[in-house]
Amino acid sequence: MKAIVTGATGVVGRYLLQHLVERGGWDVVAVSRRKPDIAGRYEHLAVDLLDPEDCRRKLAAHHDATHVFYSAFLQDADPVRHVARNTAMLVNLIEAVESAAPALTHVNLVEGTKWYGSHLGPFRTPAKEVHPRHAGTNFYFDQQDWLEARQRGKAWNWSVVRPHAVCGFSVGSPMNLALALAVYGTLCRELKLPFSHPGPAANCHALYQLTDSTLLAKAMVWMATEPRCANQAFNITNGDLIRWENLWPRLAQFFGIEPGPQRHFSLKAELGGKAEAWNDIVHRHGLQPHRFEDVAAWAFADFVFGSTWDIVSDTGKARRFGFCEAVDSEAMLLALLDGFRRQRVIP
Secondary structure, three states: OEEEEEOOOOOOHHHHHHHHHHHOOOEEEEEOOOOOOOOOOOEEEOOOOOOHHHHHHHHOOOOOOOEEEEOOOOOOOOHHHHHHHHHHHHHHHHHHHHHHOOOOOEEEEEOOHHHHOOOOOOOOOOEOOOOOOOOOOOHHHHHHHHHHHHHOOOOOEEEEEEOOOEEOOOOOOOOOHHHHHHHHHHHHHHHOOOEOOOOOHHHHHOOEOOEEHHHHHHHHHHHHHOHHHOOEEEEOOOOOOEOHHHHHHHHHHHHOOOEOOOOOOOHHHHHOOOHHHHHHHHHHHOOOOOOHHHHOOHHHHHHHHHOOOOOOEOOHHHHHHOOOOOOOHHHHHHHHHHHHHHOOOOO
16 A cells, blocks of 8 residues: 655644554655654655646656545635635645546545534534534535545545544644643743643633544544545544643643643733743753744644633544544643653753
8 A cells, every 4th residue: 555645744644654654564655845754664755735737747656656645734814715725735636646546545634623613612512423514614625525526436435534632743733732732831830930721711611622643643544444434524532521620730740830820811922922932941951953933833722722612522433433542631641741851842
């Protein structure tokens, strides 16, 4: 089997690439702007997914590709352009692969709980794959509609995975909650700032869910190789639920500080200007020289801590189809933070 993995340096694609390389039995092509920091045997391609000709030219040689894992994402402040550009990237890639690889078997597409309107306000929970789409626009809708239409009558099939709050390590990822928490806790300890939960009280109490990047990678490969998953969508999360009010003291304990009082504020507004302080921390502790803006995903953290409603997905469908792995979310976060420390990302 030969996989083309897009978004290969992101918090989803990076772990999928690593899983495929370590699993064996796969030839892998990693598609991303910069080469992933993953050891092992794979080919890296820097492809402009917005350029159909660049896609065709660089993927033409991969006539033996059998699987596409699509996790590329492009942020755009203009909502119309945001939908158009993210849809165009998927279209350009699949058309290029399809024309080059007659043995194409499966396309796996990463979406999320925004499909159900989790970003807009209280929604029907636990969210099930059979629930209707939320009102309004969403590039997930455009991508999946195009993929379903393109697949009709073809030999290949598709699957869709809908995780929430994917947690792992990826420098420069705009949606990386675990790393944002790591940087926040470090700044609080080093600058003697209160380690306060930064959302409203309702966010602190609401039910929330997380998804481990490694668990997600396993699920994606499972649904791309399990025949029963053809043309199906699946919610994938760790399988448990958290409340920040219960987890916050454990996070504070990891950093060796006391939890501060709950206070609603913007991490981006209050900490976005701390690049100089972060650089000093990096220098004093001999950390990896990552740029502050590459490790501090404040906008996403503000989004996570800004909601005041339960965010819960039903993962029963995946279990009924055969994927039964689960991860303890509290243990996962603490293990990730410890990993960031061992990798000298935080002191």
